[in-house]
Amino acid sequence: MSVLNQLKYTDPSSGLACSLPDWAELMVSLGQALAEADPGERRFVIGVTLPTRGFAAALAVCAYVVRRNALDPMEPSDEDLHFDELRALPEGTAIKLLHDDGRLHDGRLVGIEIRDGRELLKVSTRNMIRYLPKQLALGVKVADENAAKKTELRSRRVDVPPLVAGLMEPRSAAAFVTNSRVDCLLTGTLTAATADLVAEEFVTDERPGEPGCLQALARVEGVAGASAGSRCTMVAAGASNDDLPGEDAGLVVFDGGRGYVRLAHEWPDAHHLVVLDASAPSAEPAAEVLNLSYFERIGECELARHDCPPSMELIGFEAVAA
8 A cells, every 4th residue: 555545635625634536546546656667677658638737747746756765765785885985985074874763963984893793884973973784874974074064063853844754654754855866857837837846735644734745755856845855856848958857767747748749759768657738738739649659659558547537538558668
């Protein structure tokens, strides 16, 4: 069961927390399913048409990012690499340590100590020396030296948004909001997409009295709330080639038809999720491009067999990767 099953929206008239409507649950299901499908093995293109676009793309991004976070933690090889990088740093290097209590501690590297044949990273945080094995050393990041020189060693609680705190246990939540990678790209009209992300209209079962916004889960770089860590990059539908991000992502969500028509070819190795507003002028040309791509498909897409509400249209297929 997905943690997003606990996500609710706040009814504007009554103020009560309500279950997501069918169309929203479908967007969450599609985001989760695409997160579980490796585009390197099978690449999917899915098109969804709705009466109105509000929150649809943002919900899919949230579902994808949260599921990728659960499925793709740092692997043992990453532990080794990270530990080797820390080992090579000079003694006294300023670091930040994410502890089990959810606090972010300022500290400094002291060195490496061997106990019972195991290498332990030795760090100093305030008046305490800690000895960390490889798996816990993943919580150590090099701090900004300039900032570290201006302050004494201290600890502080990581600011975890209520939606994240309601869906994840404390350490996972703190790691989620303080680490960055590019899992997803969101393409569309920046003002409309941002408005969906920052609207505080959602709650969780665990924290029904603490409304939050989808940006807490989507972690879109450049949008308020993701300064400590991001998981998604947003691209304007009218962006030039020079403005496109260089990072690869597993999924590109096209919030509207214009971005899909103009930019779909830029990410030939990623899953594509195209969200069309039936009332928008860009929907028809985008639907034509989708239909042409469908006839060039190399296989069917079981993800398109989700129950689709009568108000929506859904098409999906397996496409060739570059």
